[in-house]
Amino acid sequence: MILSWFRNRRRRRILAEHFPADWQRLLERRLRHYRHLPLEQQRRLHQIVQVMVVEKEWAAASGLEITVEMKVTIAGEAAVMVSGHEPPYFFDRLHTLVIHPGTVRFSPHQAARNQNLPAGDFDGIAWHRGPVVLSWTRLRRELMGQSPGHNVVLHEFAHHLDGLCGEMDGAPPLGDVKREQQWYAVTESEFFRLVGNARRDEATLLDHYGASNRAEFFAVATECFFELPHELRERHRELYDTLADFYHQSPAEWLPRHETTANLQTDADGNYVHIDLRRRRRSDHAR
Known part of the structure; x- marks a missing residue:
């Protein structure tokens, strides 16, 4: 109770400050979504950014200078x-973000010494009840539109949301039984559909990485929901509506179609073929 009082008082002080003009210009330049957001969502985004910049611990890896x-x-x-x-x-349960200059890499030796470290190369990792780790190089490439449909920040933060009510199992906090039943019915059907597509090596809008497990399915679906909302709504309407209910927004209503969507390869049926440039392994979420 006392800690909440101090936190709320600190936040009122943070939010009393005007949103810096140079931050707004940066968001307009860097984030494709920002300039299209409804004004009320922009206002909330400003508040979230102000609080996160001040409150979170921003840790650098491998000599990177955090700016x-x-x-x-x-x-x-x-x-x-x-x-x-x-x-x-404000992502209150997330305290630390670790930023790597390039690929996030843990050797087999490091993983053997620490059971919480997954061995391999990653673009990002979200630890259950722990930090979110991101590759700045990967993020920069995605911001430049080099990997349409992919967004490492959305992916790893989706894992964080997934773990708020227990294990990272593809079922984030939903609030009531009816919504949980709807979520289970839609996501289970779509997950097994993607598993079958991946097994047969068929072209899909959703990245085959989402067929790894339900946690990865939720993270991949979240990326697609925000990055390719028009395509997701057209091809997976029930999944789109279920995610729109969870996130309390409908990006297809305000975000123009991705400028580089036309550059994606398609098969004879018009299905997008995603060439996945990420080097994620099976567990980019960790216990």
């Missing part, structure tokens, strides 16, 4: 996904 630009960009990407919620959600 305000990095903090605002990452906080802005994360804020987009929860900008439909009122009151604003």
Whole structure:
């Protein structure tokens, strides 16, 4: 109770400050979603960014120097996904973000010494009840439109949301039994559909990485929901509507179609073939 009082007082002080004009210009330049957001969602995004930049611990790895630009960009990407919620959600259970200059890499020796470290190369990792780790190089490539449909910040923050009510199992907090039943019915059907598509090596809109497990399915679906909302709504309407209910927003209503969608390869049926440039392994969420 006392800690909440101090936290709320600190936040009132943070939010009493005007949103910096250079931060706004940065978001307009860096985040495709930002300039298209409804004004009320932009207002909430500003509040979330202000709080996250100040409150979170921003840790650098491998000699990287953390800049305000990095903090605002990452906080802005994360804020987009929860900008439909009122009151604003500040990711209160996330305390630390670790930013790597390039690929996040843990050797077999490191993993053997620490059971919480997954061995391999990653673009990001979200620890259950722990930090979110991101590759700045990967994020920069995605911001430049080099991987349409992919967004490492959305992916890893979706894992964080997934773990708020227990294990990372593809079922984030939903609030009531009816919504949980709807979520289970739709996501189970879509998950097994993607598993079958991946097994047969068929072209899909949703990245085959989502067939790894239900947690990855939710994270991949979240990326697609925000990055390719028109295509997801057209091809997976029930999944789109279920995610829109959870995130309290409908990006297809305000975000133009991705400028580079036409550059994606398609098969004879018009299905998008995603060439996945990420080097994620099976567990980019960790216990």
